[in-house]
Amino acid sequence: KNRINSLGARGECASGASACTSSWAAAVAATLVSADMDISNMSEEDQLKAAMALSMQAFGGGGAAAPPAGIAAPALAMPERGRPRTFPRKDAQDVLPPCPRSSAKKIRAESRASDTAGTKLAVPDAEVMELFRLVFGDKPGIPDMERWLDVGFQFSPLAKTEWGLWQRHGGPCGIFAPVQAFLMRSLLFGGEAAETDAVDPQRRDQPMALSGEEDSRSSLLAHALTTVLFQTAPTSSYVICQVATREPGLAPAVFPSPAPAAGSPEAVAAAQAAAIAIATGSCGLSVSGRVVRHAAAAQQLLEEAVDSWLAGPCGVLSFLCSVLLSRSIGTVREDMDDMTTPLIGGFGHCSQELVNLMLIGEASSNVFDGTRWLGDDPSSGFLVKGIDGDRVGVPLVGYLSELEAMRYVTVGTLYKHPDCPIWVLGSPTHYTLLFSMRRSDAQLSREASLEQRAKQIFNDNALDEGSIAMASSLGAMLTALGIGSDRLAQAQRELVNEDVVLWQDFKFWTARQFGCSDGPSQASSSKLNLFLYDGQDPPGPSLRSIVVEQSDIDPRFAGGGADGDAFAATLHTRWPNAVVQVMPFAGAGSEGGGGGAPSMTSL
Numbered sequence: 220k221n222r223i224n225s226l227g228a229r230g231e232c233a234s235g236a237s238a239c240t241s242s243w244a245a246a247v248a249a250t251l252v253s254a255d256m257d258i259s260n261m262s263e264e265d266q267l268k269a270a271m272a273l274s275m276q277a278f279g280g281g282g283a284a285a286p287p288a289g290i291a292a293p294a295l296a297m298p299e300r301g302r303p304r305t306f307p308r309k310d311a312q313d314v315l316p317p318c319p320r321s322s323a324k325k326i327r328a329e330s331r332a333s334d335t336a337g338t339k340l341a342v343p344d345a346e347v348m349e350l351f352r353l354v355f356g357d358k359p360g361i362p363d364m365e366r367w368l369d370v371g372f373q374f375s376p377l378a379k380t381e382w383g384l385w386q387r388h389g390g391p392c393g394i395f396a397p398v399q400a401f402l403m404r405s406l407l408f409g410g411e412a413a414e415t416d417a418v419d420p421q422r423r424d425q426p427m428a429l430s431g432e433e434d435s436r437s438s439l440l441a442h443a444l445t446t447v448l449f450q451t452a453p454t455s456s457y458v459i460c461q462v463a464t465r466e467p468g469l470a471p472a473v474f475p476s477p478a479p480a481a482g483s484p485e486a487v488a489a490a491q492a493a494a495i496a497i498a499t500g501s502c503g504l505s506v507s508g509r510v511v512r513h514a515a516a517a518q519q520l521l522e523e524a525v526d527s528w529l530a531g532p533c534g535v536l537s538f539l540c541s542v543l544l545s546r547s548i549g550t551v552r553e554d555m556d557d558m559t560t561p562l563i564g565g566f567g568h569c570s571q572e573l574v575n576l577m578l579i580g581e582a583s584s585n586v587f588d589g590t591r592w593l594g595d596d597p598s599s600g601f602l603v604k605g606i607d608g609d610r611v612g613v614p615l616v617g618y619l620s621e622l623e624a625m626r627y628v629t630v631g632t633l634y635k636h637p638d639c640p641i642w643v644l645g646s647p648t649h650y651t652l653l654f655s656m657r658r659s660d661a662q663l664s665r666e667a668s669l670e671q672r673a674k675q676i677f678n679d680n681a682l683d684e685g686s687i688a689m690a691s692s693l694g695a696m697l698t699a700l701g702i703g704s705d706r707l708a709q710a711q712r713e714l715v716n717e718d719v720v721l722w723q724d725f726k727f728w729t730a731r732q733f734g735c736s737d738g739p740s741q742a743s744s745s746k747l748n749l750f751l752y753d754g755q756d757p758p759g760p761s762l763r764s765i766v767v768e769q770s771d772i773d774p775r776f777a778g779g780g781a782d783g784d785a786f787a788a789t790l791h792t793r794w795p796n797a798v799v800q801v802m803p804f805a806g807a808g809s810e811g812g813g814g815g816a817p818s819m820t821s822l
Contacts, residue, residue: 304612306453313455315446316515318405319438336520337511340458342544344502350540351497351504353548356561361494366390366567368464368490368504371534372398372525374436375760379805381429382406382436383762386754391535393569395754396643396650397577400616401443403427403654404639418656426656426750427762427805441522444538446615449514450580451546457517458544459524460508462533464489465496490532504533506540542576554582556603568648578618578643579611586618588631588675606633613638617661619653621646624788629678632671635793636663644751644789651753653765653790660747666735673729676700677722686722690715696725702732745769747794750804759807765790766800 306313342350355364366388375383382402384395407418407426421430429436448457496503511517521529528534539562543551552558555572562573562582576582585605592600606614617637622628622645634642640655655661663671676699680692688696693714694707702710714720714728749765767790787799803809 304450304610308454309452310455310512313513315449316442316518318409318442319435320409337459337509337516340460340508340510342460342506346548347502347504347506348500349548350506350543352561353543353551354536354539354562355497356563359494359498359561359563360565361491361498363390363563363565363567364494364497365490367533367536367563368493369487369532370536371528371530371532372440372538373530375427375754375806377760377806379425379428380752380760380762382427383752383760383806384754385756385760387756388567389755390563390567391569392650392755393574394535394539394577396652397574397616398440398443398447399652399752399754400578400641400643400654401446402439403641403652404616405439405442405446407654407656408639408658423656425805426654427752437525438522440525441518444521444525445514445518447542447577447580448517448545450611450615451542451576452580453546453550455512456545457511457514458508458541459511459517459520460506460537460541460544461524461528462537462540463505463507463528464493464533465503465505506544508541539573546576546580546582551576551582554604556584556601560584566648569650571645574618574643574645574650575606578616579606579614581607581611583607586620586628586630586634588633591679606631608633615639617642619644619789619793621785621789623792624785629675630792632663632668632675635671636668637661642793646785646789649753649755651751653749653751655747655749657747660749666730669730669733669735670726673700673726674722677725681722682719688720688722688725690718690720693720696720700729702729706732751801756807761806761808762804764802764804766802767794768798768800769794770796770798 351359367390370386370388370391373385373387375381375385384399384402386392386395403426407422493503509520511520529537554576560570560572562570562576564570571586572582572584575584575586583604583606585603587605589607590602590604592602614633614637616639618630618634619642620628620630623630638661640658640661642653644651644653676696677688679699680688680696682688690711693710694704697707697710698704710728714724745768747767747769749767751763751765752761753763754760784799786801790799791797
């Protein structure tokens with residue numbers, strides 16, 4: 220009461236309870252009017268609560284209190300996560316073909332004559348060398364190139380993992396994992412943006428096992444490859460090219476005759492010779508193919524190729540070059556923060572730029588949402604590019620990184636909550652695939668979506684690790700959230716204490732501005748059943764069952780992830796404090812039991 224008096228009329232209370240109450244009522248009314256509040260429709264009790272909230276702010280009581288009923292400002296419209304993706308430079312008739320049904324037997328018609336499908340393409344040697352400088356850099360290592368010159372797209376030979384891609388060499392996992400992600404999207408959800416959680420009942424028990432659709436694997440793989448190409452190409456021009464080791468004295472052919480099988484002594488010898496030639500500045504490879512004007516035609520050529528040269532030596536490299544030429548070398552370099560960055564680094568490991576190119580069609584260098592300026596002055600600073608939701612929309616599949624658990628990077632909301640519950644998992648040395656068969660597991664609730672965006676904005680302005688920010692940053696934070704300057708004065712009154720803003724206060728206040736509950740956000744499900752696929756050989760393709768149970772308890776004390784567990788720590792960047800249980804399911808290692816978490820740095 221003393222605080223109210225000091226904020227209001229500051230008059231002394233007359234003797235008697237009724238006179239004292241009248242004095243307090245006058246003080247309360249004066250306090251609220253001075254704060255630009257409309258008290259015409261407020262009861263005395265509501266006025267008292269509102270005045271107490273203001274007094275707590277003024278006297279350092281801390282905490283942002285909810286405005287009383289009847290005076291709250293109208294709720295703001297929720298910000299969009301990302302606009303639907305469009306391709307304004309593509310022909311209107313050029314659309315991604317529908318996903319083939321996984322249960323349908325492929326009927327092989329007579330192959331389309333290669334010399335009539337599209338325009339022939341023979342890439343000149345100078346452009347080939349520029350292409351491989353973009354891929355391998357100026358001083359490529361011979362062993363690193365050999366990893367890429369003798370590997371194609373092949374399916375796992377192990378039972379119950381037959382829909383998994385088989386990686387027989389280290390290095391190209393940054394291609395395999397994204398392609399596998401789009402393959403699983405087609406297999407589980409039909410490749411469509413459906414609202415249903417429905418998955419083929421045969422898939423629920425064995426998500427990657429064959430069930431009579433042997434002939435459909437090449438069709439769905441071709442559709443997955445076409446999805447990557449469609450996102451990558453800014454115009455209706457798709458390059459389907461084949462990389463082959465050059466034979467002395469022979470001009471490159473368009474789709475040359477079948478090469479030796481991947482892994483054969485002949486293929487290994489040819490890869491070694493080509494790697495040496497490239498490392499010494501010679502053109503040891505030829506690049507040839509066709510240019511087509513519609514994604515449907517590209518899918519036709521890819522479907523004919525997945526059983527032949529895409530499965531052989533240079534098959535993965537051929538598809539990578541198709542992606543780069545479809546987007547153009549210059550455009551890919553412009554996507555990057557540093558145009559000199561090679562797409563493939565030490566030990567043949569794919570860069571983040573290459574993984575982003577495969578996932579969203581742009582070779583951006585970062586995984587946070589949007590773009591950021593390094594430096595205080597944008598006119599002299601450096602623009603770093605992440606995932607631009609306004610341009611690429613919500614990604615079809617997502618990405619999580621062990622480097623975020625190590626606090627080297629921040630993965631944005633767009634990658635953490637993609638269209639489908641499928642995530643490429645990145646570590647410093649390997650990429651694997653995590654997926655769910657329930658589509659809602661990828662979605663954000665309204666409250667969670669706002670909270671994550673508010674948290675990201677608060678972190679960008681925080682003094683520490685996201686718990687406190689200076690009051691001088693409040694206006695910028697509200698603007699970033701789409702809250703107008705007309706609410707800045709209210710925010711300053713309710714949030715600022717000793718020139719700082721606390722995250723918890725900011726979170727609850729912004730939730731109320733958008734009409735959301737200010738209680739703890741609820742997940743769509745407290746328990747998730749996920750699968751982790753790794754096609755690396757050795758040890759061999761494997762599928763693990765992952766149970767993620769969300770909890771408020773520190774996982775170190777709940778038996779579901781401890782310090783040093785890189786895999787659990789990576790999942791915690793998406794499902795904080797979750798208890799993670801890992802069990803072998805199929806493929807390599809499934810017979811011997813042992814539910815230990817995979818070691819992401821050794822895969």
